[in-house]
Amino acid sequence: MRTLTYFVATSLDGFIADPKGGYGDFLFEGDHLTAQVEEYPDTLPAQAREAMGIDAPNQHFDTVLMGRATYQVPDGLPSPYPHLRQYVASTRLNTTPDDVEVVADPLAKVRELKAEPGDSGIWLCGGGRLAAALLPEIDELMLKxxxxxxxxxxxxxxxxxxxxxxxxxxxxxxxxxxxxxSYAKADVG
Known part of the structure; x- marks a missing residue:
């Protein structure tokens, strides 16, 4: 069964980016990065994969969903994850200049993706508002x-x-x- 995983870096006080959407204060060196490269190569953007010489197959995800601000991060790539099916949730964008599909109703899209056959995961990579909107469908939280x-x-x-x-x-x-x-959705009973 396909699942939605919110795999994201966060500060101790629960922020995924600074007020302008930047993430320069997060640590980009260290043994945690080695573990991410080895265990979650599918979560690295194309630019990082190329610079690090990573050509590893996807291990967890075949699809990524991101909010508009995550997709349009300053100095970001037009197609940040070409090794995955890419979706950006936005009501402001109509199209993208690349292979990223715009979706206006992310909740419906996630339900459609989860209904597909297979067991590869769907990665929610960012967007605090998007995460809140998709909370009923998030199966796993993977917080860095x-x-x-x-x-x-x-x-x-x-x-x-x-x-x-x-x-x-x-x-x-x-x-x-x-x-x-890592946290799994709890059964409420």
Missing amino acids: IHPIVLGKGIPLFAGEFPTARFAKASTRIFDSGVVFA
Whole structure:
């Protein structure tokens, strides 16, 4: 069964980017990055994969969904993840100049993608408002918690959303201070 995983870096105080959408304060060196490269090569943008000489097959995901601001990050690539099917959720964009498909109703799109055959995952890579809108469909949270406090910025989940409960699946602490914390959607009964 296909699942939706919110795999994202966050600060200790729950921000995925600074107020302007930048992420320069996050750690880009260290043993946590080595683990991400080895275990989640599919989550690296094309530019990083090329610079690092990574030609590894996708291990977890065949599809990525991102918010408009994540897709249009300053100095970003027009097609950041060409090794995945790419979707950008936006009501402002109509088209993109590349192979990224624009979707106006991300909740319906995720439900359609989850209904497809196979077991490759769907990666929600960013957008606090998008994450809040998709919270009912998020099956797993994979948080890369960086040892920084931003104080303000784009929150992990932004806007109004229903309470959701998750159960701890795993935790890994790296020498860099980054923690990978994984949570699975909890059965509410």
